[in-house]
Amino acid sequence: ETAEAGNFVEDIVVRDIESGTYAGRVRTRFPPEPNGFLHIGHVKSICLNFGIAQKFGGRCNLRFDDTNPESEKQVFIDSIQEDVRWLGFQWDGPEHYASDYFAQLYEWAEAFIEQGWAYVDELSAEEISEFRGSLTRPGKDSPFRDRPKEESLEIFRRMRAGDMAQGSAVLRAKIDMGHPNVIMRDPIMYRILPNTPHPRTGKEWPIYPSYDWAHGLSDAIEGVTHSVCTLEFNMHNELYDWFNEQVLRLPGSLPLCQSPDSALPRQHEFARLEMTNIVVSKRKLKRLVEGGLVDGWDDPRMPTICGMRRRGYPPAALRKLCALIGVTKVPTSVIEFSLLENVVRDVLQEQVAAKALCVLHPLRVTITNWDGEDQLLEVPGDELRKMHFGREILLDAEDFQQEPEPGFKRLAPGRQVKLRYGYVIKCDEVVRGEDGEITELLCSYDPESLGKRPPKKVAVVHWAHAELSTPVTVRMYDKLFAEPRPEEAGDFLEALNPDSCEVLSARCEPSITSMWQKYQEESDDPIFRVQFERCGFFALDKVTEENSELVFNCTVAQRSDFGK
Ligand code: ATP
């Protein structure tokens, strides 16, 4: 999968290997902030980072970017590890945390102050942003910019000791308030957050490093060679290098890189994944969960890894999607949701052997010329599957049309269909209830048709015995958002598709129970997948406690033009 045509990041890696920049080493990292569950956008980053390590015999770290305790939690740390493993990747050594480096980062920050490269600023947050200027407006020096370094050092130590109120001061790098790159205008290195316990360091630190101060240095400490991130960090690239290079310039014996070649990591930006009919932003996904608009982070309609897992998407399909869409350094077109579905369908076609007949919208059919005992029909080549045929059976209501539209080849008054693994039947009469809805079809079967190919133009349909079939619950899913680009039209929540989940009381061939038992005995994969012939691929979600009924999620429906 990963050995396909390279991408521009791989080209850079090849160039660096050839030039010997890192003495042939390749080390990447996947650096999630543990403030939510991973989504399909992260899958792209994971496949890229771990894929490069695999392809070039390198290593990939997992590092939690835990520099903002306000929204970070242990549950997210745990789920992220589970999701990366489920995708089929294993990081090198133990997982890392930016918080592992808090003491080292603090030490370097003090050294920066001593060098005159950083100062404590006591402007308010609003003033700092006002003074920073913009692309078109140059920045303005803070009145605290030229305070004596002893004074900065003393206040910084008080910040560290917890003696300063939240928001009362920040530590800033002293670069250039007139710099053309706004990010370089004296960026913030530390802020005060005294009252928020950190999931790992608890109350040890009343101050926290900024993303910019922590990220590149964490990369350098870990000996990362290629630090890939999404395009929004493009402007930060210059600062990434500046911090690392300044630390290297510090006098004394502060070791920066653990790498033997001590070459600095470089940041490379790629286009983020975007997809139609979903949103990929933890913040927005959180609004769906907290608003009760979906059934949790792992709702099968969610583009989270846990949601896609529960829906039944195989990890190989997600890896394949990433290989297909490639990696570019310019923003790319939004990926169609249907591309993901097609890849999932292709992979399931190869992987899923279990098949069953399941009638999703049962319509009662009486076989008027059958008055014998029920007959047990077999599926050629599959000993496990057996189904009963008798006087009362069920067809899918979608396989019948009173007045068939052009191109409809299945059942209609006077027409025939072949029951899969069974007989050809003909519709003789339609029975309607008091309010006119169809309640039953009266059909006759052709005793000679069993085990024979159906006559030309006779479609094959799935069916079930009315009583001797197994009731199952099936959840059908449609797109979570009705609009292709939910974020474009005002509030994205207004674009939600009100009909994205439909719960059906379906009837399945009875062998589904033994198939599932056999699966539990033989397979390590916790997710039982089955193809309901002519319907699509389904994943077992749970077994109900009340009556041990199987509940399936539709992973992906059969192509809609199939079997018309
Ligand atoms: P979100 O906006 O959803 O919170 P994030 O970028 O803040 O995403 P992080 O946990 O910081 O989330 O991301 C970890 C890594 O995944 C980063 O390197 C980030 O660039 C990458 N990533 C996040 N979203 C996408 C995406 N849509 N496509 C590709 N990579 C992504």
Ligand code: MG
């Ligand atoms: Mg982030």
Ligand code: MG
């Ligand atoms: Mg974020």
